[in-house]
Amino acid sequence: MAQDCDRPEKDTGAAAAGPLGAAGRRGVLMLGAVAATSVVTIRPALASTAASVLNCKIPIPDPPHAGQYIAQDGRLVAANTQGAVRPPPRPITGEEAKNMINGQSPAGFDPAAREAYVNYIRRLQHGTSGFTCYASLQAPRP
Secondary structure (H helix, E strand, O other): OOOOOOOOOOOOOOHHHOOOOOOHHHHHHHHHHHHHHHHHHHHHHHHHHHHHHHHOEEOOOOHHHOOOEEOOOOOEEOOOOOOOEOOOOOOEEHHHHHHHHOOOOOOOOOHHHHHHHHHHHHOOOOOOOOHHHHHHHHOOOO
16 A cells, blocks of 8 residues: 655654654655745846846946056056057946957947957956956856
8 A cells, every 4th residue: 555655654753753854745845846936036136137247337447547548458558658548438338348358349439449448357356446347247147
């Protein structure tokens, strides 16, 4: 005869209840339902995070160095230094940075300056404005 696993067995102490306790399969199924609900809840949050990463801002250069130009290797140099490019007209978004890294120049940006901007972004360090945005772009997406 088949055994009913949903009904608790005779209570003969904690050791006799087995590793699942008195709840048995029903408890495990309830935990599975909670876990499935969590997955459904987390997925939209991850999508929202991915969208916010593409909208984050990277100022070039960061505010304490405003007015400086960007050398082709990404270093900050004095304004009007030969071979350096002027900063972009506004901070770039994460999506624009991603496109620039992939070889595309966003509308309104000097295509000849793209390489200098990309090199500046790649040189960003912890504590520099825009670093968190750039680091977020580097993180793998689910």
